[in-house]
Amino acid sequence: MDEILKPRALVTGGSAGIGLELAKLLAAEGYDLIMSGASGRVQQAAEDLRSYGGKVMAVQSDLSKSSGVDALVEANKQSGDTLDVLVLNAGIAVGGAFLDLPLEKHLHLLDLNIMSTVRLCHALLPQVIAAKGKVLMVSSLSATTPTPFESVYGPSKAFMTSFGHGLREELRDTGITVTLLHPGATATEFHARAGMGTTAFGDNSWKNDPALVARQGFDALMAGVTSLVGGDEATQAAGRDHLITSEEEKARHHAEQARPGSRPQS
Numbered sequence: 001m002d003e004i005l006k007p008r009a010l011v012t013g014g015s016a017g018i019g020l021e022l023a024k025l026l027a028a029e030g031y032d033l034i035m036s037g038a039s040g041r042v043q044q045a046a047e048d049l050r051s052y053g054g055k056v057m058a059v060q061s062d063l064s065k066s067s068g069v070d071a072l073v074e075a076n077k078q079s080g081d082t083l084d085v086l087v088l089n090a091g092i093a094v095g096g097a098f099l100d101l102p103l104e105k106h107l108h109l110l111d112l113n114i115m116s117t118v119r120l121c122h123a124l125l126p127q128v129i130a131a132k133g134k135v136l137m138v139s140s141l142s143a144t145t146p147t148p149f150e151s152v153y154g155p156s157k158a159f160m161t162s163f164g165h166g167l168r169e170e171l172r173d174t175g176i177t178v179t180l181l182h183p184g185a186t187a188t189e190f191h192a193r194a195g196m197g198t199t200a201f202g203d204n205s206w207k208n209d210p211a212l213v214a215r216q217g218f219d220a221l222m223a224g225v226t227s228l229v230g231g232d233e234a235t236q237a238a239g240r241d242h243l244i245t246s247e248e249e250k251a252r253h254h255a256e257q258a259r260p261g262s263r264p265q266s
C-alpha cells in the first residue's frame with residue numbers, strides 16, 4: 001500500500017519558547033516536522049514531539065552563519081521536495097546601551113534576525129510555492145516602535161515585517177500566503193538571553209503566555225491572515241496605540257522599560 005504523505009512544516013527556533021509552541025500545534029494537526037535550534041536541546045524537543053505520531057527531524061545549526069543556514073536547507077531537501085508550512089521564528093535581542101556593547105553583538109543579531117530570514121526565504125520559498133503552502137514570520141511588536149537599549153532589535157524586526165509584506169504581494173499569484181505575527185512581550189527565555197534581567201522585561205510574570213501567542217499565530221497562518229499582534233488585550237491595545245503615537249513618545253516609553261536597572265523591585 002502506498003504511504004500516505006503527510007504535510008510537512010519547517011520551524012526555525014523550534015526548540016524553545018514561541019517556536020516550540022508553534023511546533024506542538026503543527027504536530028497536533030498532523031504535520032511532519034523539521035525543527036531547528038542552535039543548541040543540542042532541539043533533539044529532546046523533537047523526541048517529545050514524536051509522541052504526536054508524525055516524523056520529526058531535529059537540525060542543530062547556527063542560523064546566524066550561512067553554513068548553518070545551508071545545513072538546514074540541505075536537511076530539508078533530503079526529507080522532501082515540497083514544504084507546506086515555513087515558520088521563520090528563530091531570533092534574538094541584545095539588551096544594553098548601543099555604544100556599551102561590542103559591535104560584533106549587534107552584527108550577530110542582524111545576521112540571525114535579518115540575513116537568515118533572507119537566506120532561508122530565497123532557498124525555501126520555491127518548495128513552499130510548489131506546495132501552494134503558507135509562511136509565518138515571527139516578527140515583533142517592536143517592529144512598530146524604536147527600541148532604545150535594544151537598539152538594533154526593533155529595526156531588525158521592522159525589516160522582517162516590511163520584507164514579509166513585500167513578498168506576500170509579490171507572490172500573490174502563486175497561491176501561497178505570508179503571515180506576519182507581532183508578539184508583544186512574551187514569557188520565554190528571550191529577555192534573559194538578551195541580558196535584560198535587570199530591566200522591566202526581565203520579569204516574566206506580566207508577559208504573554210507563549211502558548212497563547214503561538215495559538216493566535218497558528219490560527220492566523222492557517223487562515224492566511226496578513227498581519228496580527230500576538231498577545232492579550234493589553235498587548236492588542238498597545239499595538240493599536242503604536243499606530244497613532246509619535247516615534248519620539250514610543251522611544252521614550254520603550255527606554256523606560258528596557259533601560260538596565262529599570263526592573264521594579266518586588
Ligand SMILES: NC(=O)c1ccc[n+]([C@@H]2O[C@H](COP(=O)([O-])OP(=O)(O)OC[C@H]3O[C@@H](n4cnc5c(N)ncnc54)[C@H](OP(=O)(O)O)[C@@H]3O)[C@@H](O)[C@H]2O)c1
Pocket residue numbers: 012013014015016017018019036037038039040041042061062063064089090091092093112138139140141142182183184185186187188189190191193
Ligand atoms: N519573547 C518575547 O518577548 C518576544 C516578543 C516579540 C517577538 N519575539 C520573537 O519571537 C521569536 C521567538 O522568540 P522566543 O521568545 O520564543 O525566544 P526563545 O525562547 O529564546 O527561543 C529562541 C529560539 O531560537 C533559537 N535560536 C537562538 N539563536 C539561534 C541561532 N543563532 N541559530 C539558530 N537558532 C537560534 C533557540 O535555539 P536554542 O534554544 O537551541 O538556543 C530557540 O529555539 C524571536 O524571533 C523573537 O524575536 C519574542
